[in-house]
Amino acid sequence: MTGAELVALRQALLDWYDENRRELPWRATPGDRPDPYRVWLSEVMLQQTRVETVRPYFERWIQRFPTLTALGAASLDEVLKEWEGLGYYSRARNLHRAVREVADRYGGRVPQDPERLRALPGVGRYTAGAILSIAFGREEPVVDGNVRRVFARVFDDPAPKDSGLWFVAERIIPGERPGDLNQALMDFGATVCTSRSPTCGRCPIDLHCRARAAGTVGERPAPRRPRETPIEKHSVAVVRHEETLLLVRRPGRGRLGGLWEFPGVSRSPGESIVAGAHRAATEWAGIKVAVVRQLGSVDHAFSHVRVTYDAVLASPKTDPSRGLAADGVRWVREGELGEFALPRAQRRIAELL
Ligand code: SF4
Structure with a gap:
């Protein structure tokens, strides 16, 4: 031109x-x-x-x-x-x-x-x-x-x-x-x-x-070839103790950095939902839990990955105050969840309760 x-x-x-x-x-x-x-x-x-x-x-x-x-x-x-x-x-x-x-x-x-x-x-x-x-x-x-x-x-x-x-x-x-x-x-x-x-x-x-x-x-323009989206399966431990729920804060960088969520982990191949939930509570908050029941699943699509969150209701088996010394671990009253910045999928997990 x-x-x-x-x-x-x-x-x-x-x-x-x-x-x-x-x-x-x-x-x-x-x-x-x-x-x-x-x-x-x-x-x-x-x-x-x-x-x-x-x-x-x-x-x-x-x-x-x-x-x-x-x-x-x-x-x-x-x-x-x-x-x-x-x-x-x-x-x-x-x-x-x-x-x-x-x-x-x-x-x-x-x-x-x-x-x-x-x-x-x-x-x-x-x-x-x-x-x-x-x-x-x-x-x-x-x-x-x-x-x-x-x-x-x-x-x-x-x-x-x-x-x-x-x-x-x-x-x-x-x-x-x-x-x-x-x-x-x-x-x-x-x-x-x-x-x-x-x-x-x-x-x-x-x-x-x-x-x-x-x-x-x-x-014009020709459509771009769609990328294949990887899929992750996560276990989420919704730990309840005397009307409060355990929340943890994600590290400042990376996906959903700095937001609060229920403890969760990406499951390894062969790891069960419940085993993953146990691991999540231990790794994030240093506590052991007893599983009460499975709550259900929430699917969420991020830009580069799809995640299925399988949520489990649990109660603490060990002292619930363990891990609280760490910044970013809190017991929160259910009515106060709205005051914390939670990703959309985590709000939907809360709704499963
Ligand atoms: S393709 Fe876009 S720029 Fe070209 S004539 Fe149509 S509306 Fe106009």
């Missing part, structure tokens, strides 16, 4: 955006200056997550942590509790670490230097590009799933490479209103050039679209 064609495409997208931009709670109204914290938060929440799912989370979050400083001052437990149910919890942990770093090193101001911004935990090229362009008006590109699909169709490329997509995004971004252009591409991909039913008949850039001309829209 020539430079002149890119300029025309850019202008068509901006004109479309002026008429059709989505009203979103994190977006500034035209003429107002976007708040970098709100832009950053929304981009982190929107990773792997639909706009309609994010909307209520964002609104609650802003009530609770209205500024970057307020978020930095909150404990990780408070942050994870507010994130509960949104999944991919490393996003919340990284955001929390990053805003503290911004408070310590940059006086609470989000850095406008791309290198510094991208050095913050959880801020990759996409997030940095979105913050810099939308909040600061800098000519920084973004490539997300929507942009990838639009470019794949406009250039009629069945399998565009990341390097090629970023190259095109870098070529189209220079000019006025770079933040609006990036948001136009995102909105256009989400509402017009959608993956299943693009409305080509009402498309403002159809004259630029090579896939439309070639009749290959439905095959």
Whole structure:
């Protein structure tokens, strides 16, 4: 595509955006200056997550942590509790670490230097590009799933490479209103050039679209081969003692890091559900248990793995206070479970009771 064609495409997208931009709670109204914290938060929440799912989370979050400083001052437990149910919890942990770093090193101001911004935990090229362009008006590109699909169709490329997509995004971004252009591409991909039913008949850039001309829209981009998802079987010990339940906190890093859960382990081949539950109580809290009954199973799909949690109700056989010296082991009244940040599957296990 020539430079002149890119300029025309850019202008068509901006004109479309002026008429059709989505009203979103994190977006500034035209003429107002976007708040970098709100832009950053929304981009982190929107990773792997639909706009309609994010909307209520964002609104609650802003009530609770209205500024970057307020978020930095909150404990990780408070942050994870507010994130509960949104999944991919490393996003919340990284955001929390990053805003503290911004408070310590940059006086609470989000850095406008791309290198510094991208050095913050959880801020990759996409997030940095979105913050810099939308909040600061800098000519920084973004490539997300929507942009990838639009470019794949406009250039009629069945399998565009990341390097090629970023190259095109870098070529189209220079000019006025770079933040609006990036948001136009995102909105256009989400509402017009959608993956299943693009409305080509009402498309403002159809004259630029090579896939439309070639009749290959439905095959662009070509679907990626689905990965085989590994399956894990876990035993979970729901240990009850005098109206309280045993909760443990997962280590700070890794899957569901920092969240609370009932003690659980991934079973070894041949290990029974009950044997796994015994091991879970011992390994996590240092106590031996007597199994009362099996509670049932909960299935949960993470991004790269499916887990079946087989839950067992148990009672302590040894002193229940053993293990409590360790930070991250608690006996919690059943009515107080709601105060702890529990992953969705663990809430469903609690419901089995
Ligand atoms: S013509 Fe269709 S496929 Fe091409 S950009 Fe427009 S909506 Fe997307």
